[in-house]
Amino acid sequence: MPVNPQPFAAIVGAENVVGAPSELRTYECDGLTGTRVTPALVVLPATTREVSRCVKLARDLGMPIVARGAGTGLSGGAVPSAGCLVVGLSRMKAILEIDVANERVRVQPGVVNLDVSRALAPLGYYYAPDPSSQSVCSIGGNVAENAGGAHCLKYGFTVNHALGATLVLADGSVTEIGGPVLDCLGYDLMAAVVGSEGMLGIVTEVWLRVLRLPEKTRTIFATFATTGQAGDAVSAIVARGIVPAAVEMMDGLAIEAIVSATGVDWPLDAGAALLIDVDGIAAEVEETAHETIALMTACGAIEVRSPHDDEQRALMWKGRKGAFAAMGRISPNYYVQDGVIPRKEIAAVLREIAELASTSGLRVANVFHAGDGNLHPLVLYDARVAGEEELAERVGGEILRICIDHGGSITGEHGVGLDKAVYMSELFTDDDLETMNMLRCAFDPERALNPGKVFPTPRLCGDRPGPFALTSFERDGVAGRG
Amino acid sequence: MTDRTLVPQTAAEAAASLQACANERTSLAFEGGGTHTIGRRDRDGVVLSTRGLRRIVEYVPEDQTVTVEAGVTFAELSRVLAERGQRLAVDVAEPDRSTIGGAIAANAFGPRRMRFGSFKDLILGVGLVRADGVPVRAGGKVVKNVAGFDLSKLMVGSHGTLALVTSATLRVHPLPQATRAVRLTGLAPDAVWELVLEMRSRHLEPVAVSALGRASASSRYDADVAFEGFPAGVDSQTACVFEIARERGWSVEAVDPASARDGDARARTAGPLRVRGTVLPSDFAAIDALAIAPLAACLDDPSVCAYPALGIFFVAGKPKMPQRAFDAVANARACIESGGGSLVVEDAPRMPAEIEPWGTPPPSIRLMREIKARFDPEGRIRSGAFVGGL
Ligand SMILES: Cc1cc2nc3c(=O)[nH]c(=O)nc-3n(C[C@H](O)[C@H](O)[C@H](O)COP(=O)(O)OP(=O)(O)OC[C@H]3O[C@@H](n4cnc5c(N)ncnc54)[C@H](O)[C@@H]3O)c2cc1C
Numbered sequence: 001m002p003v004n005p006q007p008f009a010a011i012v013g014a015e016n017v018v019g020a021p022s023e024l025r026t027y028e029c030d031g032l033t034g035t036r037v038t039p040a041l042v043v044l045p046a047t048t049r050e051v052s053r054c055v056k057l058a059r060d061l062g063m064p065i066v067a068r069g070a071g072t073g074l075s076g077g078a079v080p081s082a083g084c085l086v087v088g089l090s091r092m093k094a095i096l097e098i099d100v101a102n103e104r105v106r107v108q109p110g111v112v113n114l115d116v117s118r119a120l121a122p123l124g125y126y127y128a129p130d131p132s133s134q135s136v137c138s139i140g141g142n143v144a145e146n147a148g149g150a151h152c153l154k155y156g157f158t159v160n161h162a163l164g165a166t167l168v169l170a171d172g173s174v175t176e177i178g179g180p181v182l183d184c185l186g187y188d189l190m191a192a193v194v195g196s197e198g199m200l201g202i203v204t205e206v207w208l209r210v211l212r213l214p215e216k217t218r219t220i221f222a223t224f225a226t227t228g229q230a231g232d233a234v235s236a237i238v239a240r241g242i243v244p245a246a247v248e249m250m251d252g253l254a255i256e257a258i259v260s261a262t263g264v265d266w267p268l269d270a271g272a273a274l275l276i277d278v279d280g281i282a283a284e285v286e287e288t289a290h291e292t293i294a295l296m297t298a299c300g301a302i303e304v305r306s307p308h309d310d311e312q313r314a315l316m317w318k319g320r321k322g323a324f325a326a327m328g329r330i331s332p333n334y335y336v337q338d339g340v341i342p343r344k345e346i347a348a349v350l351r352e353i354a355e356l357a358s359t360s361g362l363r364v365a366n367v368f369h370a371g372d373g374n375l376h377p378l379v380l381y382d383a384r385v386a387g388e389e390e391l392a393e394r395v396g397g398e399i400l401r402i403c404i405d406h407g408g409s410i411t412g413e414h415g416v417g418l419d420k421a422v423y424m425s426e427l428f429t430d431d432d433l434e435t436m437n438m439l440r441c442a443f444d445p446e447r448a449l450n451p452g453k454v455f456p457t458p459r460l461c462g463d464r465p466g467p468f469a470l471t472s473f474e475r476d477g478v479a480g481r482g
Numbered sequence: 483m484t485d486r487t488l489v490p491q492t493a494a495e496a497a498a499s500l501q502a503c504a505n506e507r508t509s510l511a512f513e514g515g516g517t518h519t520i521g522r523r524d525r526d527g528v529v530l531s532t533r534g535l536r537r538i539v540e541y542v543p544e545d546q547t548v549t550v551e552a553g554v555t556f557a558e559l560s561r562v563l564a565e566r567g568q569r570l571a572v573d574v575a576e577p578d579r580s581t582i583g584g585a586i587a588a589n590a591f592g593p594r595r596m597r598f599g600s601f602k603d604l605i606l607g608v609g610l611v612r613a614d615g616v617p618v619r620a621g622g623k624v625v626k627n628v629a630g631f632d633l634s635k636l637m638v639g640s641h642g643t644l645a646l647v648t649s650a651t652l653r654v655h656p657l658p659q660a661t662r663a664v665r666l667t668g669l670a671p672d673a674v675w676e677l678v679l680e681m682r683s684r685h686l687e688p689v690a691v692s693a694l695g696r697a698s699a700s701s702r703y704d705a706d707v708a709f710e711g712f713p714a715g716v717d718s719q720t721a722c723v724f725e726i727a728r729e730r731g732w733s734v735e736a737v738d739p740a741s742a743r744d745g746d747a748r749a750r751t752a753g754p755l756r757v758r759g760t761v762l763p764s765d766f767a768a769i770d771a772l773a774i775a776p777l778a779a780c781l782d783d784p785s786v787c788a789y790p791a792l793g794i795f796f797v798a799g800k801p802k803m804p805q806r807a808f809d810a811v812a813n814a815r816a817c818i819e820s821g822g823g824s825l826v827v828e829d830a831p832r833m834p835a836e837i838e839p840w841g842t843p844p845p846s847i848r849l850m851r852e853i854k855a856r857f858d859p860e861g862r863i864r865s866g867a868f869v870g871g872l
Binding site for chain 1: 542543544545546547567589599602603610612616617618619620622623624625626627628629630631632633635636638639640644655656657658659679682683685686687711712714715717718719760761762763764792793794821822823824826840841842843844845846847848849850852853855856857868869870872
């Protein structure tokens with residue numbers, strides 16, 4: 001049923017309402033391009049108040065609401081639900097306050113992650129969580145997904161850096177949670193909101209903790225014959241008490257793709273490579289870099305490079321951060337998986353994934369955050385070949401089961417979204433999920449925000465757990481699973 | 483209902499206990515080591531002690547993670563971790579009594595929070611028993627995980643009002659190879675803040691800065707700065723602090739890191755009146771003049787301990803005249819709250835009713851009440867003891 005855009009236009013201005021079918025197409029999906037749903041309407045508000053008024057109006061009309069940042073999510077988190085209002089935060093791009101003395105900044109949610117660090121660089125500060133998508137993804141999306149990145153090994157994820165927020169709740173009311181002062185009284189609502197995938201509220205302002213740029217950073221690149229050896233090197237470094245800023249691993253196939261896409265001169269015959277940053281005070285960095293190299297050599301490193309010049313370092317990281325996109329050079333299509341395993345299981349799990357790949361007939365490239373056991377197997381396929389896409393998805397699912405079997409998790413940073421909701425019940429019991437739902441219901445009793453995500457089966461907000469019936473909401477297909 | 487203390491020996495027994503309380507509609511409170519309870523202690527219901535839940539469930543040194551039951555004490559865990567050259571990087575004042583579960587519920591921390599964060603930053607997953615007796619899990623055992631809502635972080639600082647924590651998986655850190663501490667004596671409050679800024683601008687990375695003071699009218703602090711890491715790094719950083727002090731004419735000496743920690747713990751366990759304030763770090767000197775010094779002046783033998791980089795301070799002592807001290811607490815609270823901070827009365831002898839432990843609830847209290855109502859719909863677990871009557 002078409003929605004009258006007029007009342008929304010009265011709030012945000014006609015030019016900030018998207019309703020034409022051809023234009024709505026842009027908002028049909030996120031980075032998980034396989035799943036598409038056309039929203040009823042998209043609004044692009046500029047202020048917290050506009051977000052609040054749009055949300056109220058949408059609720060009066062019985063529309064579900066889906067927040068959207070830059071749309072780079074990889075789990076379908078921002079995929080619209082049928083008949084929904086998409087609240088796009090892309091116009092809310094202001095950095096509102098920089099408080100260097102307290103190492104805090106206040107930003108709007110549409111600010112691009114990298115722009116925070118860019119604004120702070122002249123002051124000698126930066127924002128630590130650095131997803132590979134940092135040049136495009138938004139802070140609001142980072143908060144919703146608890147985004148991580150290569151340098152989160154030492155510095156922590158979004159949840160360790162997002163201190164407070166202004167939140168528009170599902171009923172349109174606005175509340176502050178957390179804030180620039182630590183330990184806001186009461187429950188830590190910010191900890192609950194970070195990683196809640198847009199289901200607890202729409203974040204319209206965020207307080208971030210920022211860090212002093214390290215005095216010195218050394219980047220070390222080393223190749224190995226096998227991923228097993230590279231994994232051993234990671235374990236040895238960690239066991240030595242060294243906490244590198246980042247430890248990234250790439251296997252042979254990933255190296256091949258990166259070389260052909262970015263022109264880095266990495267050796268094509270290596271079975272695996274590690275890209276490591278050690279940073280901190282100058283006096284310590286040299287020593288740690290030295291020891292890191294020694295440990296890698298002892299674990300069988302073939303070639304070690306450790307450039308002193310910043311341009312060389314930047315090039316290496318460009319190679320790593322462009323790894324997903326580089327897959328286009330070696331395969332028409334690829335499916336990015338995101339699973340976590342205990343670090344000590346890396347070698348065993350990579351072996352199992354390789355076996356899975358060879359029995360399935362598909363190739364799987366691996367490029368991942370080895371320091372924290374966060375795998376990103378890239379399942380390569382050709383969508384033009386009948387059945388390959390489904391096969392790739394099945395292989396992706398099997399990879400998650402391997403992660404679960406090894407005591408890990410089905411997602412380390414990309415979120416559950418639509419894509420992985422079905423796997424939640426393999427990781428959690430029904431009671432576990434019910435308890436998470438209690439939190440959701442406290443924020444959004446009508447489950448109007450981002451319905452259909454995260455939870456594998458529909459859940460109501462009764463006073464206590466028990467059997468449920470379909471709401472009129474669900475019967476009419478306005479809101480689905482979740 | 484007669485007073486009872488339940489001491490379950492396993493998580494399953496704990497669930498059965500909570501189930502029984504649910505069936506009987508009994509109110510209850512959870513207790514670990516009893517070192518962190520803030521606010522009213524329930525006298526009318528059942529106390530469920532976690533002291534029987536003492537297993538270290540799984541320790542994976544290679545992954546720097548450990549899963550422990552709630553009743554494990556810090557001392558016990560530290561001993562086990564130290565055998566593998568690791569530690570839980572949270573300081574508590576009474577490691578022999580403090581339990582992990584209690585410390586999570588209370589969001590316990592010490593000066594090294596500056597580097598390692600608080601439990602929120604270290605907790606990876608939890609085992610819980612809900613008020614209705616249902617055992618559940620949240621989070622996981624790996625260091626990185628975004629599957630589902632992370633209820634483990636919600637438990638941190640919830641003061642036992644949402645659910646019983648039966649176990650937790652925590653991130654642990656390697657023991658440092660070298661530790662150094664430096665003491666700068668007799669600093670005025672603005673010099674303490676200047677020290678923090680100056681160390682930052684020189685790229686120093688202290689693991690802790692704690693300023694201990696006898697905040698009498700003259701408000702002077704002795705600031706202990708600790709460094710941990712590899713020998714070359716800690717030595718060069720220590721030298722740099724000496725240089726900062728020399729340039730400013732501050733007196734400075736190297737001290738035994740253990741003595742720095744002890745001073746901190748002593749200041750934080752003094753009493754009988756104890757308050758904790760949290761402010762924007764840059765407000766420290768102003769808050770010292772407006773709130774800390776006036777309060778300390780009302781106490782006999784006051785001890786003040788501040789973590790200036792975090793914006794957190796503790797004041798403790800014996801009220802000279804109770805009413806004067808309570809007035810000073812109320813004034814300090816009003817002043818701190820107006821700047822967006824909070825003042826918690828952690829302990830007080832015969833506190834008058836108008837000074838409640840927590841202060842003014844934040845604007846999001848409505849959401850907190852909703853959460854409490856979902857987790858504990860009958861209001862049986864330590865209800866009313868937390869912020870705003872949660
Ligand atoms: C090439 C590539 C590399 C990537 N690398 C990484 C990586 O290294 N680490 C990592 O963590 N992720 C990575 N991602 C995934 C993605 O970039 C992150 O999940 C990012 O945080 C999403 O931000 P976004 O602004 O694009 O959010 P969107 O995709 O628009 O939305 C993501 C979720 O957030 C919700 N949301 C968005 N804004 C708000 C708001 N203001 N309030 C409430 N909810 C909101 C949406 O409803 C949705 O559920 C990568 C993606 C790509 C395409």
